[in-house]
Amino acid sequence: MPERGEGTIVERPLRLDYDYTAGLAQSRFLKGIAQKKILGERCPKCGKVYVGSRGSCPTDGVATDGGEVDLPHKGTLTTFCVVNVPFAGQSVECPYASGYILLDGADIPLMGLIQEIPHDQVRMGLRVEAVWEDEVGPTLQSIKYWKPTGEPDADYETYKMHL
Amino acid sequence: MVLRATGKAGSPFAAVLGRRPVRTISASGAAAYLGEAMRDVAIVATAQSPALRKEERRNEVEILMPVIHELRENAKLDQDDIGFTVSGSCDYLQGQPFAFVTALDAIGPWPPIDESHVEMDGAWALYEAWVRLQHGDIDTALVYSFGKSSPGDIRRILTLQLDPYYLVPMWPDPVALAALQARALLESDGVSEKDMAEVVARSRKHAKDNPNAQLKGDVDVDQLLNEPMYLSPLRKHDCPPITDGAAAVILAAGDKAREITDRPAWIRGIDHRIEPHSLGVRDLTDSPSTRKAGEVAGVGSGKVDVAELYAPFSHQEIILRRALGLGDGVNVNPSGGALAANAVMVAGLLRVIEAAQRIMDGSADRAVAHATSGPALQQNLVAVLEGE
Structure with missing residues (x-):
């Protein structure tokens, strides 16, 4: 038993593993990188070009399907x-x-x-x-x-x- | 950069602090205590993704976005017309901190929206939206929920909600705890393994009519009882499937609800209660928190046509039916329930959606929706929905 005033330390190793799903848009981006291309996707609403798009325009909440842009x-x-x-x-x-x-x-x-x-x-x-x-x-x-x-x-x- | 008005709420009231107080409401049982003073709030539109064992290609935002679009289209509302937006989800499922913030990419929060989140099942997000609508200054709220249970080990993840000192080191996962609960129930009184198998057979049968369900079909009770034990006394079919999915609803108050749809599903009572965290001080064969929430929500004050109960394990449906006093005449889980599809964090909100749908399509006049959270039915929410 620990003496009065001392604590007991419990070691509790903890690990969680995940299968990461990049998603449709990020997969397109990463496949482009594998071909030495940097591909952007355009928001059909505001026209902004996202690089490494997660699939939606975070401003408008719509899919970035307004066109692929092969960026310099x-x-x-x-x-x-x-x-x-x-x-x-x-x-x-x-x-x-x-x-x-x-x-x-x-x-x-x-x-x-x-x-x-x-x-x-x-x-x-x-x-x-x-x-x-x-x-x-x-x-x-x-x-x-x-x-x-x-x-x-x-x-x-x-x-x-x-x- | 996109500016976001993001709040994270442990209690429903964290989100509304600082706003003008219209009424003082207690955290639980508001409907019962205030009676006539409460504002009428209804579910006016719903949407859900198909339940899949594993969404291998789409990320969370890509699953959620079409659900949100369909929902707003059903209600003929734009995001600008929504007074309050709130989500229920768990970052541990995705394994990414602040995953609930990135989920807003599916909403379009610009110009900045009034928004909140609960790290709980979407049913509790719906509760927060209901409370927010009681303030009287807004008439609509959007509630959404998403969860991919497939990327991580859902049994290990859910174990982490237990007491970290005495329980987690032994890793009693949800299936193990459910098995303990089922054993206690089987030994306590007249419940048999056959009763459990009957719940499974009925759930799978009902799910045949649910295009979004994951496990469906005609199964024979005797056949089920011949299956090997998975974790005694549970067979594999007594446990829920692992599911990825998303769901969302729009709530509206008073005449706004009647304007949006011909037959809103009015929330006549809603309440949630919690039992102690320590499993050792609970009677696992009973659900006093469900009973209390059901009483406060008013389950017993009229005939119940349909009940959607979030019972991830077959024996839990028996415990919940008893706690809510639901007789044989009640159509329980016409959607197939959580034994047919169990997207963690979504499945509770889905029970409310499935109950509301049956009010909205006129096939039921009075429905009960139940959601659970925590280990072995620790926390429970009950809502009573009615047509007009």
């Missing part, structure tokens, strides 16, 4: 974070820059790593392009990282609605 692999860094603090399950060594890339013609950004540029030069409006892995599959890890294109920075006005 180039876009604008709208916002970013330089990660200096390690955390459990981290797959990249610190420090690294992670950011939101708004592809040209898309209305929602993709998340990715920003490399081939010193961290203190990463900035909003930076123009970037995808660097693909040699072997690609139905996973966003097929895009290794995003690197600067060398183009002049995008004007804030062009992406302020997507922050």
Whole structure:
């Protein structure tokens, strides 16, 4: 028996496993990635193009069946974070820059790593392009990282609605 | 970014705090205590997805979206016409935190809507909507519920609702607890395994008329009794199937309900009660919370044509019938009930929908709907629905 004032610690290991269903729209997106294509889907109501669509326009609540858009692999860094603090399950060594890339013609950004540029030069409006892995599959890890294109920075006005 | 007006409510009242208080209502038994003062609220439209063993291709939003569209079309309402939207679901089923928020992608919550959620079966979301409509400032509410039981191990997931110190370490899953309950019932009085098999045979038979049901057909009681034990005294058919699905209803108050449909299913009484969390202090052969909720909702004050009872295990239907005092003349579970399809988090709301449908199509004048939650019938909700 524990002495007065002491607690008893019960170890209770717990694990739940799931079969994840990507869904119809995300499956189309991931199959595109496996062919080195970044496919967007348009909302038939508001016209916005979703990349990595979950099947519906979250604003209008309708299926994103207004047309598939084969997007360029180039876009604008709208916002970013330089990660200096390690955390459990981290797959990249610190420090690294992670950011939101708004592809040209898309209305929602993709998340990715920003490399081939010193961290203190990463900035909003930076123009970037995808660097693909040699072997690609139905996973966003097929895009290794995003690197600067060398183009002049995008004007804030062009992406302020997507922050 | 899409802004969302999202609230998460543990109790129905968390969602309405801060709004202008029109009336003071007690959390349970409001109908009985206030009687005439309550606003008449009815179910005016329903929709449901087919019950499937495994939705292999569609995600939750893709299952829910056509159900919501069909529902609003049935009521001829746009989301802008809905005063309050509330869902019932469980993130553990999907294995994704805030899954209930992503589900709003199926609704179209823009411009921002007045919205809430209960981490419970959709029947309790319906209760919150009913309470919200009592405030008198809105006339319509949309209630939806979704659940894919197939992605995870539903028996392990439901075990996690038990007391984490003394029970969960032993992993007594819902089937094990139901077996204990069934054994206690068989040993307590006149209930036999044959009575349980008869519940199964009738449920499967009724489900033949339900295009959305999962398990249906003519089965012979003696044949069922020849099946091997699964977890004694339960045979596999005494247990519910694993089901993926979604369902939704629209509630409307007073004349708004009559405007939307010719024959609304009026909620004449609704109440929910809970028993202790600890299984050891309960009499598992009885359901006092169902009895109390049934009394407050007014089950016994008139003839019951149809009762839809959420009894996931065959013997539980016997316990519930007794607690609600339902005689042989009552058509129990004409939809086939949870033994024919059991989308966890949806199945309780579906009982209300199936009962309401029979009022709305004129085949019944007075119906009882029941929903349960928690281990071995711990918590129970009862509603009495009537035509006009």
